[in-house]
Structures are given as structure tokens and as C-alpha cells.
Amino acid sequence: MSTFVPSGKNIPRNWFVIDAGELIVGRVATEAARLLMGKHKTTYTPYIDMGDHVIIINADKVRLTGKKEDQKLYRYHSGYPGGLREVAAKRMRQTRPFKILEEAVSGMLPKSKLGKQMYRKLNVYAGPQHPHQAQMPQALSL
Numbered sequence: 249m250s251t252f253v254p255s256g257k258n259i260p261r262n263w264f265v266i267d268a269g270e271l272i273v274g275r276v277a278t279e280a281a282r283l284l285m286g287k288h289k290t291t292y293t294p295y296i297d298m299g300d301h302v303i304i305i306n307a308d309k310v311r312l313t314g315k316k317e318d319q320k321l322y323r324y325h326s327g328y329p330g331g332l333r334e335v336a337a338k339r340m341r342q343t344r345p346f347k348i349l350e351e352a353v354s355g356m357l358p359k360s361k362l363g364k365q366m367y368r369k370l371n372v373y374a375g376p377q378h379p380h381q382a383q384m385p386q387a388l389s390l
Contacts, residue, residue: 254291262300263385268349269306271390272313277352279390280304284357284366297362301369303385308345308374312337322351346372
């Protein structure tokens with residue numbers, strides 16, 4: 249009997265909805281990253297994108313523990329000299345609340361082409377509505 253090795257073709261992909269209202273950022277992000285990588289499947293293979301699509305709603309109501317709301321900084325660089333920008337978590341929540349969860353999930357995915365491919369299957373929305381009803385996503389409770 250030979251070992252089954254999955255190929256990259258014909259991978260069944262499901263859609264999941266996670267309601268992040270009043271949940272902690274890290275708890276939501278770890279579950280989303282696990283689903284995006286496909287680690288919950290028995291056919292998980294590290295070098296193939298086996299994961300499912302993940303929709304996260306109510307990202308504006310997600311919680312940060314401790315003093316992170318005031319102390320945590322999100323950094324990015326414009327590419328020009330002196331182009332380092334820092335945004336506090338409190339300001340990020342006011343301007344782009346979905347970005348908090350996107351940054352947390354992307355930090356938990358592989359830093360490669362495969363990780364970018366997995367990240368493309370993530371959809372984060374600040375409110376309770378999302379435009380993916382046609383995919384019939386399954387609600388996931390955490």
C-alpha cells in the first residue's frame with residue numbers, strides 16, 4: 249500500500265464565517281490562520297495550499313487585551329528615506345478597524361508565495377454584513 253500524496257488540483261474549499269464581536273484578536277486570528285492553511289483537514293500538506301476561505305465579520309468590535317489599545321503600534325514604510333510611519337492601535341481602530349485582524353492573521357501565515365496565496369482567501373469586514381452569501385458560508389463559533 250502506498251502513501252497518499254495530494255496534488256494541487258481538485259482541492260475542495262469550504263467557506264467559513266467567524267463573528268469576531270467581543271472576542272480577543274489573537275484567538276480569532278489563530279483560528280482563521282489554521283483554516284486558511286488547511287491544518288484542520290486530514291489531507292494537510294505543508295507545501296500545498298489546502299486551506300479554506302474565511303470571512304471575519306464585526307472586526308470593529310474585536311478586543312485587545314491589556315494596554316495594547318494605547319501602546320501597540322502598527323508600522324509600515326513608504327520606501328522613501330525617512331518614510332517609516334507608525335499608527336497606534338486606537339487610531340487604527342478609528343480609521344481602518346479591519347486592518348487589526350488582517351495584520352494579526354498575516355503574521356501567523358508563512359512568509360512566502362504560498363502564504364500570500366493563503367492570505368488572499370481571507371475577507372475581513374468591520375460590520376455584520378458581507379457580500380459572500382452566494383458561497384453559503386458555514387458559521388463557526390469560537
